[in-house]
Amino acid sequence: QNDVKSDLEIAQAAQLKHINDIATKLGVAVDDLEHYGKYKAKLPLHLIDPEKVKKNKLILVTAITPTPPGEGKTTTSIGLTEGLNRIGKKATVVLREPSLGPVFGIKGGAAGGGYSQVVPMEDINLHFTGDFSAIEKANNLLAALIDNNIYFQKESLGIDPRTVKWKRVMDMNDRSLRSMITGLGGRAGGNPREAGFNITAASEIMAILCLAESFQDLKTKLGNIYVGDTYDNKPIYCRDLKAQGAMAALLKDAIKPNLVQTLEGNPAIIHGGPFANIAQGTNSVLATKLGLSLSDYVVTEAGFGADLGAEKFLDIKCGYSGLSPSAVVIVATVRALKYHGGQDLKTLTTPNLESLKAGFANLEKHLENIALYGLPAVVSINRFTSDSDEELAFLKQACEALGAKVALSEGWAKGGEGTKELAQAVVDTVANFHGRYTPVYDWNSDIKKKVEAVAKKVYGAGSVVFQAKALADIKHIEGLGLGHLPICIAKTQKSFSDNEALIGRPTGFELTVREFEIAAGAGFLVPITGAIMRLPGLPAVPAALHIDIDDEGVISGLS
Numbered sequence: 254q255n256d257v258k259s260d261l262e263i264a265q266a267a268q269l270k271h272i273n274d275i276a277t278k279l280g281v282a283v284d285d286l287e288h289y290g291k292y293k294a295k296l297p298l299h300l301i302d303p304e305k306v307k308k309n310k311l312i313l314v315t316a317i318t319p320t321p322p323g324e325g326k327t328t329t330s331i332g333l334t335e336g337l338n339r340i341g342k343k344a345t346v347v348l349r350e351p352s353l354g355p356v357f358g359i360k361g362g363a364a365g366g367g368y369s370q371v372v373p374m375e376d377i378n379l380h381f382t383g384d385f386s387a388i389e390k391a392n393n394l395l396a397a398l399i400d401n402n403i404y405f406q407k408e409s410l411g412i413d414p415r416t417v418k419w420k421r422v423m424d425m426n427d428r429s430l431r432s433m434i435t436g437l438g439g440r441a442g443g444n445p446r447e448a449g450f451n452i453t454a455a456s457e458i459m460a461i462l463c464l465a466e467s468f469q470d471l472k473t474k475l476g477n478i479y480v481g482d483t484y485d486n487k488p489i490y491c492r493d494l495k496a497q498g499a500m501a502a503l504l505k506d507a508i509k510p511n512l513v514q515t516l517e518g519n520p521a522i523i524h525g526g527p528f529a530n531i532a533q534g535t536n537s538v539l540a541t542k543l544g545l546s547l548s549d550y551v552v553t554e555a556g557f558g559a560d561l562g563a564e565k566f567l568d569i570k571c572g573y574s575g576l577s578p579s580a581v582v583i584v585a586t587v588r589a590l591k592y593h594g595g596q597d598l599k600t601l602t603t604p605n606l607e608s609l610k611a612g613f614a615n616l617e618k619h620l621e622n623i624a625l626y627g628l629p630a631v632v633s634i635n636r637f638t639s640d641s642d643e644e645l646a647f648l649k650q651a652c653e654a655l656g657a658k659v660a661l662s663e664g665w666a667k668g669g670e671g672t673k674e675l676a677q678a679v680v681d682t683v684a685n686f687h688g689r690y691t692p693v694y695d696w697n698s699d700i701k702k703k704v705e706a707v708a709k710k711v712y713g714a715g716s717v718v719f720q721a722k723a724l725a726d727i728k729h730i731e732g733l734g735l736g737h738l739p740i741c742i743a744k745t746q747k748s749f750s751d752n753e754a755l756i757g758r759p760t761g762f763e764l765t766v767r768e769f770e771i772a773a774g775a776g777f778l779v780p781i782t783g784a785i786m787r788l789p790g791l792p793a794v795p796a797a798l799h800i801d802i803d804d805e806g807v808i809s810g811l812s
């Protein structure tokens with residue numbers, strides 16, 4: 254029962270199994286592992302078995318529109334996996350890797366919480382196995398090669414520096430790096446041009462790593478990265494700079510998914526870490542297919558609310574990989590629904606049936622959206638200690654009144670013991686579903702139509718406004734022959750709309766597309782809406798200030 258211990262204290266008190274035992278549980282030969290110490294290992298891609306991938310069952314965990322700390326998708330994914338194993342099912346949880354941005358910023362880590370965590374949580378939340386560092390280097394190698402090509406006129410491809418969109422990345426919420434002038438210092442310093450950084454989670458290399466299905470596919474995708482144009486308006490791709498080989502070499506190990514464990518010694522595969530507001534928010538196809546090759550059930554998650562992570566999981570990740578979930582778990586919390594009912598963030602631990610009733614509309618819309626995809630949903634009420642019995646009873650009854658399957662989940666407080674009801678509900682739902690998801694739009698339809706389809710059907714918008722820059726970008730994209738690509742909308746996670754103040758279930762609003770970014774390597778277009786930033790900033794009091802390490806090397810303050 255979790256009453257006072259912190260996530261870190263619970264994780265540090267856990268008795269971890271050697272990673273060899275976890276591999277054995279999965280039927281993986283120990284010699285197939287590439288060990289990173291006793292508790293982490295990388296899995297080889299040859300373990301993927303297409304037949305098993307088709308036969309075994311994928312469960313997607315998503316959530317209602319979250320409050321800033323998040324409503325418990327990662328925690329519930331882990332807790333549900335523990336519960337499935339407790340009722341005798343072979344289940345593996347497949348997650349994204351945490352980013353240091355939130356770890357040192359507001360949200361903290363992404364290794365779950367309470368008695369539903371993956372371990373070793375300090376490693377997983379900090380450097381893990383170095384994948385983010387490798388992604389950063391591959392991304393920044395391309396940036397250096399672009400500027401180098403502009404610098405050496407005789408080798409130059411004639412790139413017009415004013416058209417180069419490729420940003421450098423760093424895994425840190427450092428707003429001061431968002432935009433800058435590089436190349437200062439005269440002839441030795443290069444060619445001055447506008448440049449800047451995105452957070453690593455928003456790097457196109459991250460997206461490519463999450464969608465690539467082989468080394469060859471990785472290199473092809475890297476080569477297809479659109480860099481900018483020449484002075485006579487010819488497009489330049491990464492392959493024109495011959496950069497993709499060295500970039501792929503840097504990703505030699507990062508392309509392999511990571512194996513760790515849950516607190517109850519069940520397998521966890523963690524790989525890739527894009528955010529779902531500014532990127533596609535899904536872990537890698539390779540990790541998901543490895544999980545399905547090695548276990549009967551895979552529980553996986555996609556970032557933020559279902560209007561972001563789940564939409565992109567289905568329309569982009571499933572669209573490319575052929576995967577399709579057999580059930581969708583929508584994590585709902587009393588606290589977030591009260592926020593959507595107008596209750597102040599600071600008072601959400603105070604019971605209030607009125608705001609809960611008013612905010613329920615947010616969950617209703619997410620349920621409608623999962624039905625729109627043609628998939629069965631199970632609502633998981635992620636119980637917080639501050640939830641009153643009346644609030645929980647109302648929420649369960651309101652879901653049942655809609656005909657939705659619903660289960661109370663106490664994975665944070667009790668681990669797998671607290672999620673057996675949810676696990677059974679998911680198993681029953683999976684057993685009764687034999688279909689596939691229905692995409693929201695046809696990739697081959699007009700770019701504006703694709704954006705309007707997601708905005709109107711999934712977000713509830715009344716109309717979409719494409720600003721002048723966005724219209725020019727559409728022409729440019731069509732000129733490059735890339736109009737057929739799926740879209741990955743960059744939008745705030747705080748609202749169905751692009752205005753974070755519109756809580757609950759806003760309808761008929763206008764979605765504004767400022768511009769498009771082109772991820773020709775990953776294979777999607779990024780409509781940028783509202784005021785979304787691709788390099789977040791740190792808060793006034795960053796979480797980093799509470800993190801420390803003692804003389805024995807024991808970390809404290811990591812959440």
Ligand SMILES: Nc1ncnc2c1ncn2[C@@H]1O[C@H](COP(=O)(O)OP(=O)(O)O)[C@@H](O)[C@H]1O
Nearest residue numbers: 322323324325326327328365366635636637665
């Ligand atoms: N039932 C719960 N009670 C208390 N804290 C929780 C509960 N579920 C999740 N948390 C905490 O809330 C934060 C968000 O959980 P997380 O699983 O990361 O959400 P998401 O993946 O949806 O962003 C984490 O700090 C986690 O420890």
Ligand SMILES: O=COP(=O)(O)O
Nearest residue numbers: 323528529534556557
């Ligand atoms: O991309 C965001 O992911 P979480 O919702 O899991 O924080």
Ligand SMILES: [Mg+2]
Nearest residue numbers: 323326327363
């Ligand atoms: Mg998460």
